Amino acid sequence: MGPPPAPGAMPQAQQMRARRGGTRRWTWLVVVAGVVVVGVVAGGFVLLQNVRNGYYIGANKDGEVVLYRGTTQKVPGLSLSREAAKKEQPKQAILVADLPQDLQQQVKDTYTVDGPKALKQLENAVCKYSLIGEGGKVVMVKGREQQNCRQSSVKSSDIRIDELPASDVTAVEKGTLVFIGQKAAQAKLDQLGAHREECKQRTPSIKDCPSSGGARRCNPSGTRSGPTSRTSGATPPRWRFWRSRWS
Numbered sequence: 001m002g003p004p005p006a007p008g009a010m011p012q013a014q015q016m017r018a019r020r021g022g023t024r025r026w027t028w029l030v031v032v033a034g035v036v037v038v039g040v041v042a043g044g045f046v047l048l049q050n051v052r053n054g055y056y057i058g059a060n061k062d063g064e065v066v067l068y069r070g071t072t073q074k075v076p077g078l079s080l081s082r083e084a085a086k087k088e089q090p091k092q093a094i095l096v097a098d099l100p101q102d103l104q105q106q107v108k109d110t111y112t113v114d115g116p117k118a119l120k121q122l123e124n125a126v127c128k129y130s131l132i133g134e135g136g137k138v139v140m141v142k143g144r145e146q147q148n149c150r151q152s153s154v155k156s157s158d159i160r161i162d163e164l165p166a167s168d169v170t171a172v173e174k175g176t177l178v179f180i181g182q183k184a185a186q187a188k189l190d191q192l193g194a195h196r197e198e199c200k201q202r203t204p205s206i207k208d209c210p211s212s213g214g215a216r217r218c219n220p221s222g223t224r225s226g227p228t229s230r231t232s233g234a235t236p237p238r239w240r241f242w243r244s245r246w247s
Contacts, residue, residue: 055084057118058110065094065107065122072110088116090123092180098126100148129154129185131177131192133161138172138192140185154182157189163196166208 060066060083067088070081083089096107103125127149129142138159143149161169171177172192179185199209 054112055115055118056110056112057107057122059096059107063096065090065096065099065119067113067116067119068110084116090119092123092184094119094122094126094180098128098142098181100125100127102148123180126180129179129182130175131172131185131189132175133172136160136162138164138189140182140189142182144175144178155186155189157193159189159192159196162210163199164192164210165195165199165206166210168192168195 054069054071056068056070056072058066058068058072067084067090068081069084073080096104099107099122103122107122125148127143127146129140130144131138131140132144133139134156138157138161139153140155140157141151142154143151145151161172164172177185177188179188195206198204198206
C-alpha cells in the first residue's frame with residue numbers, strides 16, 4: 001500500500017473527473033451561446049427582409065406620387081427604403097398637387113400600404129383634367145364633376161368646336177376627354193389643334209372633317225360657294241322663261 005494522501009489533497013481520479021466535468025460544462029455553454037447567436041442573426045435577417053419587402057406611398061423630389069419598398073425608419077449603416085419596380089408605379093404620373101387636400105397631406109407624411117393596388121385609390125381620387133366646350137371653343141378645366149375637387153378653369157384655346165372632325169366634336173360634347181395630369185390633357189389639346197388644321201386642307205386625310213372645314217370656303221373665282229342669291233346678278237329662272245316666250 002502506498003503512503004496515505006496528504007491532508008486536504010484530492011485523489012488523482014477525482015481530479016480527472018472534475019476536469020472532464022468542467023470541460024463538458026464549458027462545451028455546452030459555448031454550444032448554447034452559439035445557437036442563441038445564430039438564432040438572433042437569423043431572426044434579425046428575416047425581420048430585415050420583411051421590413052424591406054413592405055410597401056409605403058410617398059412623394060419624390062418632383063412632387064410625384066411614388067410607391068416605395070421598405071420603411072421610412074432610419075437604421076445607421078442599413079438601407080431600408082427604395083423605389084418599387086417601374087411596373088408597380090402609377091401608369092400615369094400623379095402630382096401630389098392634383099390630389100384632394102387630405103390625400104396630399106397623407107402622401108407627404110407617407111403611409112404604409114399592402115401593395116401596388118393601393119395606387120388605384122389615388123388614381124380614382126386625383127383631380128383630373130378635362131377638355132370641354134365653352135363658348136363654342138375647346139377649353140381645359142380641372143376637377144370637373146369630381147367629389148372633393150373644386151372645378152377650376154385651367155386654359156382656354158382658339159380651337160372652335162365646329163372646325164373639328166365629327167368624332168372629336170362628339171368626345172368634347174360628351175365630356176369623355178378626361179386625363180390624369182395637365183401634361184396629358186395638353187397633348188390631346190395639341191392633337192385637336194392639329195386635326196383642325198388638317199380639316200382646313202383642300203383634301204384632308206381625316207375622313208369625318210366638317211364639309212367646309214368649319215368655315216364657308218371660297219370657290220376659285222373668290223366668291224363664296226353655296227346657292228346663288230337673287231342679288232348676285234344672275235337672271236332668275238322665271239324671268240328667263242318669259243323673256244324666251246316673247247322673243
